[in-house]
Amino acid sequence: MNEIISYFSSIPSSHRSLILVGGITLFWVIENTFPLFQMQYKKWHHAGINIFFTITTIIVNFILAFILIKTASWTTENNFGILQWLPEMPIWLYTIIGLLLLDLVGAYLVHFIEHKIKFLWRFHIIHHTDTWIDTTTANRHHPGESVIRFLFTALGVLIAGSPMWMVFLYQSLSVIFSQFNHANISLPDKLDFFLSYFIVSPNMHKVHHHYVLPYTDSNYGNIFSVWDRLFGTYITLSKDKLVYGVDTHMLPEENNQLKNLLQIPFQKSRSAKNTKNQ
Ligand SMILES: [Zn+2]
Numbered sequence: 001m002n003e004i005i006s007y008f009s010s011i012p013s014s015h016r017s018l019i020l021v022g023g024i025t026l027f028w029v030i031e032n033t034f035p036l037f038q039m040q041y042k043k044w045h046h047a048g049i050n051i052f053f054t055i056t057t058i059i060v061n062f063i064l065a066f067i068l069i070k071t072a073s074w075t076t077e078n079n080f081g082i083l084q085w086l087p088e089m090p091i092w093l094y095t096i097i098g099l100l101l102l103d104l105v106g107a108y109l110v111h112f113i114e115h116k117i118k119f120l121w122r123f124h125i126i127h128h129t130d131t132w133i134d135t136t137t138a139n140r141h142h143p144g145e146s147v148i149r150f151l152f153t154a155l156g157v158l159i160a161g162s163p164m165w166m167v168f169l170y171q172s173l174s175v176i177f178s179q180f181n182h183a184n185i186s187l188p189d190k191l192d193f194f195l196s197y198f199i200v201s202p203n204m205h206k207v208h209h210h211y212v213l214p215y216t217d218s219n220y221g222n223i224f225s226v227w228d229r230l231f232g233t234y235i236t237l238s239k240d241k242l243v244y245g246v247d248t249h250m251l252p253e254e255n256n257q258l259k260n261l262l263q264i265p266f267q268k269s270r271s272a273k274n275t276k277n278q
Protein backbone atom coordinates (compact mmCIF):
# COMPACT_ATOMS: atom_id res chain seq x y z
CA MET A 1 0.00 0.00 0.00
CA ASN A 2 2.83 2.38 0.86
CA GLU A 3 4.37 1.71 -2.55
CA ILE A 4 1.06 2.62 -4.21
CA ILE A 5 0.89 5.86 -2.21
CA SER A 6 4.45 6.86 -2.99
CA TYR A 7 3.99 5.99 -6.69
CA PHE A 8 0.84 8.08 -7.04
CA SER A 9 2.33 10.92 -4.96
CA SER A 10 4.79 11.58 -7.74
CA ILE A 11 3.30 9.88 -10.81
CA PRO A 12 4.91 11.44 -13.90
CA SER A 13 2.60 12.88 -16.60
CA SER A 14 4.15 10.39 -19.04
CA HIS A 15 2.86 7.47 -16.95
CA ARG A 16 -0.61 9.00 -16.80
CA SER A 17 -0.62 9.31 -20.59
CA LEU A 18 0.63 5.74 -20.85
CA ILE A 19 -2.30 4.48 -18.75
CA LEU A 20 -4.71 6.27 -21.10
CA VAL A 21 -3.11 5.11 -24.35
CA GLY A 22 -2.36 1.63 -22.98
CA GLY A 23 -5.98 1.24 -21.85
CA ILE A 24 -7.44 2.25 -25.22
CA THR A 25 -5.05 -0.10 -27.02
CA LEU A 26 -5.78 -3.02 -24.69
CA PHE A 27 -9.57 -2.64 -24.87
CA TRP A 28 -9.41 -2.04 -28.61
CA VAL A 29 -7.69 -5.42 -29.05
CA ILE A 30 -10.22 -7.13 -26.75
CA GLU A 31 -13.12 -5.44 -28.62
CA ASN A 32 -11.89 -6.91 -31.86
CA THR A 33 -11.63 -10.37 -30.31
CA PHE A 34 -14.87 -10.51 -28.28
CA PRO A 35 -17.19 -7.83 -29.68
CA LEU A 36 -20.60 -7.19 -28.12
CA PHE A 37 -21.98 -5.92 -31.43
CA GLN A 38 -20.60 -6.35 -34.93
CA MET A 39 -20.84 -2.64 -35.68
CA GLN A 40 -20.60 -1.44 -39.25
CA TYR A 41 -18.75 1.83 -38.83
CA LYS A 42 -15.64 3.66 -39.91
CA LYS A 43 -13.65 2.80 -36.83
CA TRP A 44 -10.80 5.24 -37.52
CA HIS A 45 -13.09 8.17 -38.37
CA HIS A 46 -15.06 7.45 -35.22
CA ALA A 47 -11.89 7.09 -33.12
CA GLY A 48 -10.54 10.33 -34.64
CA ILE A 49 -13.50 12.32 -33.30
CA ASN A 50 -13.37 10.70 -29.87
CA ILE A 51 -9.60 10.99 -29.57
CA PHE A 52 -9.89 14.70 -30.45
CA PHE A 53 -12.23 15.12 -27.47
CA THR A 54 -9.92 13.01 -25.31
CA ILE A 55 -7.03 15.33 -26.14
CA THR A 56 -9.07 18.47 -25.37
CA THR A 57 -10.04 16.85 -22.04
CA ILE A 58 -6.36 16.24 -21.26
CA ILE A 59 -5.50 19.84 -22.17
CA VAL A 60 -8.27 21.28 -19.95
CA ASN A 61 -7.19 19.06 -17.05
CA PHE A 62 -3.54 19.97 -17.56
CA ILE A 63 -4.20 23.72 -17.59
CA LEU A 64 -6.40 23.58 -14.49
CA ALA A 65 -4.37 20.94 -12.58
CA PHE A 66 -2.90 23.53 -10.23
CA ILE A 67 -6.39 24.09 -8.75
CA LEU A 68 -6.60 20.42 -7.73
CA ILE A 69 -3.10 20.43 -6.30
CA LYS A 70 -3.80 23.59 -4.28
CA THR A 71 -7.16 22.24 -3.05
CA ALA A 72 -5.68 18.89 -1.98
CA SER A 73 -2.82 20.49 -0.09
CA TRP A 74 -5.15 23.06 1.54
CA THR A 75 -7.50 20.33 2.84
CA THR A 76 -4.69 18.23 4.30
CA GLU A 77 -2.91 21.23 5.84
CA ASN A 78 -6.11 22.57 7.42
CA ASN A 79 -7.63 19.23 8.39
CA PHE A 80 -10.66 19.96 6.25
CA GLY A 81 -12.90 17.33 4.67
CA ILE A 82 -14.57 14.05 5.61
CA LEU A 83 -11.39 11.94 5.54
CA GLN A 84 -9.68 14.39 7.89
CA TRP A 85 -12.61 14.31 10.33
CA LEU A 86 -12.88 10.52 10.54
CA PRO A 87 -11.02 8.65 13.28
CA GLU A 88 -7.75 6.83 12.62
CA MET A 89 -8.31 3.76 10.44
CA PRO A 90 -6.33 1.27 8.36
CA ILE A 91 -4.92 2.84 5.20
CA TRP A 92 -6.85 0.49 2.86
CA LEU A 93 -10.15 1.53 4.43
CA TYR A 94 -9.15 5.20 4.30
CA THR A 95 -8.35 4.77 0.60
CA ILE A 96 -11.63 3.03 -0.25
CA ILE A 97 -13.71 5.66 1.58
CA GLY A 98 -11.75 8.42 -0.17
CA LEU A 99 -12.22 6.85 -3.63
CA LEU A 100 -15.95 6.39 -2.96
CA LEU A 101 -16.31 10.06 -1.98
CA LEU A 102 -14.37 11.29 -5.02
CA ASP A 103 -16.55 9.06 -7.19
CA LEU A 104 -19.75 10.39 -5.60
CA VAL A 105 -19.03 14.11 -6.01
CA GLY A 106 -16.59 14.22 -8.93
CA ALA A 107 -18.44 11.70 -11.09
CA TYR A 108 -21.93 10.60 -10.02
CA LEU A 109 -23.17 13.98 -8.77
CA VAL A 110 -21.83 16.03 -11.67
CA HIS A 111 -23.16 13.51 -14.17
CA PHE A 112 -26.62 13.55 -12.52
CA ILE A 113 -26.66 17.37 -12.53
CA GLU A 114 -25.55 17.49 -16.18
CA HIS A 115 -28.67 15.51 -17.04
CA LYS A 116 -30.98 17.74 -14.99
CA ILE A 117 -29.77 21.26 -15.82
CA LYS A 118 -30.46 22.20 -19.42
CA PHE A 119 -27.43 24.46 -19.79
CA LEU A 120 -25.08 21.67 -18.68
CA TRP A 121 -26.89 19.03 -20.76
CA ARG A 122 -26.06 21.10 -23.87
CA PHE A 123 -22.41 20.20 -23.27
CA HIS A 124 -22.85 16.66 -21.94
CA ILE A 125 -25.05 15.65 -24.88
CA ILE A 126 -21.93 15.31 -27.06
CA HIS A 127 -21.04 12.19 -25.03
CA HIS A 128 -24.51 10.79 -25.73
CA THR A 129 -24.58 11.53 -29.45
CA ASP A 130 -22.21 8.63 -30.11
CA THR A 131 -24.10 5.92 -31.97
CA TRP A 132 -21.23 3.43 -31.84
CA ILE A 133 -20.13 2.97 -28.24
CA ASP A 134 -16.63 1.60 -27.93
CA THR A 135 -13.65 2.21 -25.69
CA THR A 136 -12.87 5.53 -27.41
CA THR A 137 -16.25 6.91 -26.29
CA ALA A 138 -15.00 7.01 -22.67
CA ASN A 139 -13.49 10.48 -22.95
CA ARG A 140 -15.74 11.93 -25.62
CA HIS A 141 -16.43 15.11 -23.66
CA HIS A 142 -16.93 18.58 -25.11
CA PRO A 143 -14.19 20.92 -23.75
CA GLY A 144 -16.96 22.84 -21.92
CA GLU A 145 -17.98 19.64 -20.16
CA SER A 146 -14.36 18.90 -19.27
CA VAL A 147 -14.28 22.22 -17.39
CA ILE A 148 -17.58 21.45 -15.60
CA ARG A 149 -16.33 18.00 -14.58
CA PHE A 150 -13.02 19.43 -13.45
CA LEU A 151 -14.75 21.89 -11.10
CA PHE A 152 -16.75 19.06 -9.51
CA THR A 153 -13.57 17.00 -9.13
CA ALA A 154 -12.09 19.93 -7.18
CA LEU A 155 -15.29 20.11 -5.10
CA GLY A 156 -14.98 16.36 -4.46
CA VAL A 157 -11.39 16.80 -3.26
CA LEU A 158 -12.55 19.57 -0.92
CA ILE A 159 -15.45 17.58 0.54
CA ALA A 160 -13.45 14.36 0.82
CA GLY A 161 -10.34 16.13 2.11
CA SER A 162 -8.29 13.78 0.00
CA PRO A 163 -4.53 14.00 -0.47
CA MET A 164 -3.16 14.44 -3.99
CA TRP A 165 -1.91 10.85 -4.34
CA MET A 166 -5.49 9.68 -3.87
CA VAL A 167 -6.73 12.06 -6.56
CA PHE A 168 -4.14 10.71 -9.02
CA LEU A 169 -5.04 7.14 -8.04
CA TYR A 170 -8.74 7.90 -8.55
CA GLN A 171 -8.14 9.54 -11.93
CA SER A 172 -6.01 6.62 -13.15
CA LEU A 173 -8.64 4.09 -12.06
CA SER A 174 -11.35 6.25 -13.59
CA VAL A 175 -9.65 6.22 -17.00
CA ILE A 176 -9.35 2.42 -16.99
CA PHE A 177 -12.86 1.76 -15.65
CA SER A 178 -14.44 4.16 -18.08
CA GLN A 179 -12.61 2.61 -21.04
CA PHE A 180 -13.68 -0.82 -19.75
CA ASN A 181 -17.39 -0.03 -19.36
CA HIS A 182 -17.61 1.73 -22.73
CA ALA A 183 -15.69 -0.99 -24.59
CA ASN A 184 -17.66 -2.92 -27.18
CA ILE A 185 -16.99 -6.17 -25.35
CA SER A 186 -19.24 -9.01 -24.41
CA LEU A 187 -18.77 -10.46 -20.95
CA PRO A 188 -20.83 -13.50 -19.94
CA ASP A 189 -24.16 -12.08 -18.70
CA LYS A 190 -23.80 -13.60 -15.25
CA LEU A 191 -20.31 -12.16 -14.79
CA ASP A 192 -21.46 -8.72 -15.94
CA PHE A 193 -24.41 -8.86 -13.54
CA PHE A 194 -22.20 -9.98 -10.67
CA LEU A 195 -19.73 -7.15 -11.33
CA SER A 196 -22.58 -4.63 -11.41
CA TYR A 197 -23.05 -5.14 -7.66
CA PHE A 198 -19.66 -3.52 -7.08
CA ILE A 199 -18.59 -1.58 -10.13
CA VAL A 200 -20.21 -0.04 -13.19
CA SER A 201 -20.14 -3.01 -15.55
CA PRO A 202 -20.13 -2.71 -19.37
CA ASN A 203 -23.82 -3.65 -19.68
CA MET A 204 -24.79 -1.27 -16.88
CA HIS A 205 -23.21 1.75 -18.54
CA LYS A 206 -24.46 0.79 -22.02
CA VAL A 207 -28.03 1.24 -20.72
CA HIS A 208 -27.13 4.88 -20.06
CA HIS A 209 -26.36 5.19 -23.78
CA HIS A 210 -29.76 3.84 -24.90
CA TYR A 211 -31.29 6.56 -27.08
CA VAL A 212 -34.52 7.27 -25.18
CA LEU A 213 -35.66 8.20 -21.72
CA PRO A 214 -35.86 6.93 -19.04
CA TYR A 215 -32.75 4.90 -19.87
CA THR A 216 -30.64 7.94 -20.76
CA ASP A 217 -31.37 9.30 -17.28
CA SER A 218 -30.14 6.23 -15.42
CA ASN A 219 -26.90 4.51 -14.36
CA TYR A 220 -24.86 7.69 -13.85
CA GLY A 221 -22.04 5.91 -12.00
CA ASN A 222 -18.43 6.00 -13.08
CA ILE A 223 -16.43 3.46 -11.05
CA PHE A 224 -18.70 2.26 -8.22
CA SER A 225 -22.27 1.12 -8.82
CA VAL A 226 -23.35 1.71 -5.24
CA TRP A 227 -24.46 5.31 -5.87
CA ASP A 228 -26.99 4.36 -8.54
CA ARG A 229 -28.33 1.56 -6.34
CA LEU A 230 -28.50 3.85 -3.31
CA PHE A 231 -30.16 6.80 -5.04
CA GLY A 232 -32.57 4.73 -7.13
CA THR A 233 -31.11 5.55 -10.55
CA TYR A 234 -30.17 1.97 -11.41
CA ILE A 235 -32.00 0.51 -14.43
CA THR A 236 -31.44 -2.65 -16.44
CA LEU A 237 -32.20 -3.25 -20.10
CA SER A 238 -31.46 -6.36 -22.07
CA LYS A 239 -28.49 -5.77 -24.37
CA ASP A 240 -30.35 -6.95 -27.48
CA LYS A 241 -32.70 -3.97 -27.04
CA LEU A 242 -29.92 -1.37 -26.93
CA VAL A 243 -29.93 1.44 -29.49
CA TYR A 244 -27.08 3.87 -28.94
CA GLY A 245 -27.39 7.64 -29.29
CA VAL A 246 -29.81 10.30 -28.15
CA ASP A 247 -33.17 10.71 -29.85
CA THR A 248 -32.71 14.44 -30.51
CA HIS A 249 -29.51 13.92 -32.50
CA MET A 250 -29.77 10.72 -34.51
CA LEU A 251 -28.67 12.13 -37.87
CA PRO A 252 -25.09 11.13 -38.83
CA GLU A 253 -24.35 14.63 -40.18
CA GLU A 254 -25.05 15.92 -36.67
CA ASN A 255 -23.56 13.24 -34.45
CA ASN A 256 -20.62 12.17 -36.55
CA GLN A 257 -19.12 15.50 -37.62
CA LEU A 258 -16.57 17.13 -35.35
CA LYS A 259 -17.50 20.71 -36.30
CA ASN A 260 -21.16 20.18 -35.51
CA LEU A 261 -20.37 18.38 -32.26
CA LEU A 262 -18.33 21.37 -31.10
CA GLN A 263 -21.22 23.68 -32.00
CA ILE A 264 -24.10 21.72 -30.41
CA PRO A 265 -23.95 23.54 -27.02
CA PHE A 266 -24.51 26.85 -28.85
CA GLN A 267 -27.34 25.64 -31.08
CA LYS A 268 -31.04 25.88 -30.25
CA SER A 269 -31.77 23.28 -27.58
CA ARG A 270 -34.16 20.44 -28.34
CA SER A 271 -36.26 18.53 -25.85
CA ALA A 272 -36.30 14.76 -25.83
CA LYS A 273 -38.97 13.43 -28.12
CA ASN A 274 -39.81 10.57 -25.84
CA THR A 275 -41.41 11.17 -22.50
CA LYS A 276 -40.55 9.47 -19.24
CA ASN A 277 -43.81 7.53 -19.45
CA GLN A 278 -42.74 5.48 -22.40
ZN1 LIG B 1 -24.83 10.96 -19.37
Ligand SMILES: [Zn+2]
Pocket residue numbers: 127137138182205208209
Ligand atom coordinates in the same frame (compact mmCIF):
# COMPACT_ATOMS: atom_id res chain seq x y z
ZN1 LIG C 1 -20.77 6.95 -21.33
